[in-house]
Amino acid sequence: xxxxxxxxxxxxxxxxxxxxxxxxxxxxxxxxxxxxxxxxxxxxxxxxxxxxxxxxxxxxxxxxxxxxxxxxxxxxxxxxxxxxxxxxxxxxxxxxxxxxxxxxxxxxxxxxxxxxxxxxxxxxxxxxxxxxxxxxxxxxxxxxxxxxxxxxxxxxxxxxxxxxxxxxxxxxxxxxxxxxxxxxxxxxxxxxxxxxxxxxxxxxxxxxxxxxxxxxxxxxxxxxxxxxxxxxxxxxxxxxxxxxxxxxxxxxxxxxxxxxxxxxxxxxxxxxxxxxxxxxxxxxxxxxxxxxxxxxxxxxxxxxxxxxxxxxxxxxxxxxxxxxxxxxxxxxxxxxxxxxxxxxxxxxxxxxxxxxxxxxxxxxxxxxxxxxxxxxxxxxxxxxxxxxxxxxxxxxxxxxxxxxxxxxxxxxxxxxxxxxxxxxxxxxxxxxxxxxxxxxxxxxxxxxxxxxxxxxxxxxxxxxxxxxxxxxxxxxxxxxxxxxxxxxxxxxxxxxxxxxxxxxxxxxxxxxxxxxx
Amino acid sequence: xxxxxxxxxxxxxxxxxxxxxxxxxxxxxxxxxxxxxxxxxxxxxxxxxxxxxxxxxxxxxxxxxxxxxxxxxxxxxxxxxxxxxxxxxxxxxxxxxxxxxxxxxxxxxxxxxxxxxxxxxxxxxxxxxxxxxxxxxxxxxxxxxxxxxxxxxxxxxxxxxxxxxxxxxxxxxxxxxxxxxxxxxxxxxxxxxxxxxxxxxxxxxxxxxxxxxxxxxxxxxxxxxxxxxxxxxxxxxxxxxxxxxxxxxxxxxxxxxxxxxxxxxxxxxxxxxxxxxxxxxxxxxxxxxxxxxxxxxxxxxxxxxxxxxxxxxxxxxxxxxxxxxxxxxxxxxxxxxxxxxxxxxxxxxxxxxxxxxxxxxxxxxxxxxxxxxxxxxxxxxxxxxxxxxxxxxxxxxxxxxxxxxxxxxxxxxxxxxxxxxxxxxxxxxxxxxxxxxxxxxxxxxxxxxxxxxxx
Numbered sequence: 001x002x003x004x005x006x007x008x009x010x011x012x013x014x015x016x017x018x019x020x021x022x023x024x025x026x027x028x029x030x031x032x033x034x035x036x037x038x039x040x041x042x043x044x045x046x047x048x049x050x051x052x053x054x055x056x057x058x059x060x061x062x063x064x065x066x067x068x069x070x071x072x073x074x075x076x077x078x079x080x081x082x083x084x085x086x087x088x089x090x091x092x093x094x095x096x097x098x099x100x101x102x103x104x105x106x107x108x109x110x111x112x113x114x115x116x117x118x119x120x121x122x123x124x125x126x127x128x129x130x131x132x133x134x135x136x137x138x139x140x141x142x143x144x145x146x147x148x149x150x151x152x153x154x155x156x157x158x159x160x161x162x163x164x165x166x167x168x169x170x171x172x173x174x175x176x177x178x179x180x181x182x183x184x185x186x187x188x189x190x191x192x193x194x195x196x197x198x199x200x201x202x203x204x205x206x207x208x209x210x211x212x213x214x215x216x217x218x219x220x221x222x223x224x225x226x227x228x229x230x231x232x233x234x235x236x237x238x239x240x241x242x243x244x245x246x247x248x249x250x251x252x253x254x255x256x257x258x259x260x261x262x263x264x265x266x267x268x269x270x271x272x273x274x275x276x277x278x279x280x281x282x283x284x285x286x287x288x289x290x291x292x293x294x295x296x297x298x299x300x301x302x303x304x305x306x307x308x309x310x311x312x313x314x315x316x317x318x319x320x321x322x323x324x325x326x327x328x329x330x331x332x333x334x335x336x337x338x339x340x341x342x343x344x345x346x347x348x349x350x351x352x353x354x355x356x357x358x359x360x361x362x363x364x365x366x367x368x369x370x371x372x373x374x375x376x377x378x379x380x381x382x383x384x385x386x387x388x389x390x391x392x393x394x395x396x397x398x399x400x401x402x403x404x405x406x407x408x409x410x411x412x413x414x415x416x417x418x419x420x421x422x423x424x425x426x427x428x429x430x431x432x433x434x435x436x437x438x439x440x441x442x443x444x445x446x447x448x449x450x451x452x453x454x455x456x457x458x459x460x461x462x463x464x465x466x467x468x469x470x471x472x473x474x475x476x477x478x479x480x481x482x483x484x485x486x487x488x489x490x491x492x493x494x495x496x497x498x499x500x501x502x503x504x505x506x507x508x509x510x511x512x513x514x515x516x517x
Numbered sequence: 518x519x520x521x522x523x524x525x526x527x528x529x530x531x532x533x534x535x536x537x538x539x540x541x542x543x544x545x546x547x548x549x550x551x552x553x554x555x556x557x558x559x560x561x562x563x564x565x566x567x568x569x570x571x572x573x574x575x576x577x578x579x580x581x582x583x584x585x586x587x588x589x590x591x592x593x594x595x596x597x598x599x600x601x602x603x604x605x606x607x608x609x610x611x612x613x614x615x616x617x618x619x620x621x622x623x624x625x626x627x628x629x630x631x632x633x634x635x636x637x638x639x640x641x642x643x644x645x646x647x648x649x650x651x652x653x654x655x656x657x658x659x660x661x662x663x664x665x666x667x668x669x670x671x672x673x674x675x676x677x678x679x680x681x682x683x684x685x686x687x688x689x690x691x692x693x694x695x696x697x698x699x700x701x702x703x704x705x706x707x708x709x710x711x712x713x714x715x716x717x718x719x720x721x722x723x724x725x726x727x728x729x730x731x732x733x734x735x736x737x738x739x740x741x742x743x744x745x746x747x748x749x750x751x752x753x754x755x756x757x758x759x760x761x762x763x764x765x766x767x768x769x770x771x772x773x774x775x776x777x778x779x780x781x782x783x784x785x786x787x788x789x790x791x792x793x794x795x796x797x798x799x800x801x802x803x804x805x806x807x808x809x810x811x812x813x814x815x816x817x818x819x820x821x822x823x824x825x826x827x828x829x830x831x832x833x834x835x836x837x838x839x840x841x842x843x844x845x846x847x848x849x850x851x852x853x854x855x856x857x858x859x860x861x862x863x864x865x866x867x868x869x870x871x872x873x874x875x876x877x878x879x880x881x882x883x884x885x886x887x888x889x890x891x892x893x894x895x896x897x898x899x900x901x902x903x904x905x906x907x908x909x910x911x912x913x914x915x916x917x918x919x920x921x922x923x924x925x926x927x928x929x930x931x932x933x934x935x936x937x938x939x940x941x942x943x944x945x946x947x948x949x950x951x952x953x954x955x956x957x958x959x960x961x962x963x964x965x966x967x968x969x970x971x972x
Contacts, residue, residue, distance in 0.1 A: 041971065042972055043972075045971075062894050062897040062901065063893065063927050064924070064927040064929040065927070119969055123968070123969065124967060127967075148634075148964055149964050152961075152964050152965055152966065153964065153965065153967070154966065155965075155966030246908075246909045249847075252905075253905065253908065253909065255904070255908070257932060259931070304939060317934040317937070317938035318934070318958075319954075319955035319956075319958050319959055366972065401972070419970040419971065420970070420971045421968070421970060421971070422931075423931060423965050424967065424968045425962065426962075429969055436969075437969065437970060458728070459638045459724050459726050459728075459730065460956060460960055461724055461730045461732050462726075462730055463963070464955070465730065497840055500898065503929075
């Protein structure tokens, strides 16, 4: 009873706040690692920075039209090797200063500066050559080659020159927690929450006064908190909770266009796992149907499921997906056993041994994925155990993921994770031997050759064919055991109005969001 | 006519969270549910079919269960087994609409990928598919230019010549007989059956690059022909009295909108209404009228059409207000749920899906009006909202493919890819639209802002 009264009191407090100040509280997958867009690594990072910064150009969430809130006019120049941009006047930074061409060129120079170790910037370095201010509001952005439709590529957030002492921007600056942007909200990252305070501007008039981002914990608690109106939204609704929320008239489920697929990455540096037959065996050990059923909640044969098995590094609706490569939905333990034996492993006392030593697999999973796929780590571990492997499991914090796993220093044999993509589904960084996101430094000359084919492709047919080949190779090579794609759904209370969810970036249209009451 | 502001409904929902007494809450909830005149709403199929007797024919025939679940292939088979003429006509009509939208999807994707984003390495023969796509979009002058550019002696030269003749003579999408001579016969029109699906790709043309890889190309004419085949089947099997009904219902998904003549509220059998986005007979007339007159149709029909009545309060200064439409739609859902409970003597399992269908119907009607009213973005908001609401009660493949076609016209390939993937296994002929959609995706991503995989 006391608990219920506490909930009611909190509800009343929240409603009082809504009635006067339009604050929006919501659960995210995780607290953003960084609010500096140069160091956005998680989707939570990208969604949060979308509130704080303006991207030079963006796509309208409804019509897909290419638009800008900060560019007054533009002109393609130098026969397609440059674009002259004139910024709107009067746009203010959250520190009160005005946006000028100096900021635009500073942003580009920071991205071009090799002392800025930003994976985001690294991609822009490939085609942007320079930026010269031509006037207080006008800048000329030069490219390394002629670009068709250059505005499509200039989708980076603009940074304030006044907040940095040089163009060498490191990830550990205070800016990552207390960013200054021109976006509709000013953000402050704390340990448990990020608050975003509205900042009215000539180009943004947010109707919300404040947004509060909290990390979503136990899925059931998230759902109850939403139903009780202690938060107004959940960005990533765990699949087992979706039916209940769909059935509620107080909540609207929202589609979120994001391509995400789940995997088990295999540490090929482990002597046993360096043998492709062992990796293939592990692929046969996994019963994906059961994993999906017990962690995501999708029953076998369920129609139009949001969770579809994949056999390679793309979702099945992608043009890059090679439909001729079959998925492995069920386990095949006899095939697995045959492969392990042919790899020279021995099964003694029901446990697999390599060179007389029992094999213990250290299995990790990005911790926050447990909310979306509860118990997946245990389920995978159980299946490995049933197949004869000892294992140690642990959940990996966001920090450890970033500083250890992605830095190639992880002490795991298998890592469960999820990758998300938008329109661009490039996976070179994951599988190239020099790939910046190749977590176990997997190296295969055949894969590298195909990735080079992709990079060198002159036509989109060549590019697609290269990735079809890649899919086929990876389905045999298995540096990853590919699991499934899982659609992302959000849930927002019906009091939240005008809540258009933009593909990938989510909060692009936040100015139209309001809370009734 | 009882109308209450929908914001009152929302406020009352909030009030239900507070410490008011159950009696106060109940009284308030009862008071606010009349979004549309009760007498008008009672004519809607969800309200009428809250009555067991009215609903019985639709519950007992497997064809109707499949229709409700949007399983068009299974529905057609079930109706064919029992020779249910109207059932077959209904399903053939829906299949025709779906393939028409599939043709539009292919056309829009083709024009964006191989027109707007054309590259020097594209085979010259692509002029043919660009020509057909332009015809589908009603851009006949562009079509003539494209067909004239098709190389003589190429695999599509004959088709190109046929199309050129057709648009020269008729200036519109031709009938099934002509389409069949272009893309191949689909066989005799046989109600209750479906034509065979041609293997894809229909053609392969080599890129004009060093590697000269073959590019898989599909002729959108095939989808037009399939749509025409099903339309002919619907016409053949529908009772004679339903001819005008078919014509009226054609306006909702017309690929090349034409000015609808003045419409009347026709007597429409429930076989056309059950489970559909036309809640009442007059709604079909309203949608047809709205496809020409936009906002004006709302006031003209609000005394007899449930959809028009629901939209009336959402028109401000001659503009459709999307949030208001969404509120009205929700209010109609609530009102219907209450009405059905009254009729049925309590809440039953089918009430909620019926009521949500009604909500979606209002959203779709608002979308039609906004589109004609040149409120492109607002129509898009309602379009996507309707699609979202469908996820809980089943996605209508006709509407889904129409959204995909709209997206492709906006150069957005991702949602269409997902929708085509979702329905492609049930309706494999639709996969003819996949090739240009993939090309659009690939070309856009080659020129897009760089991103990395994100965890």
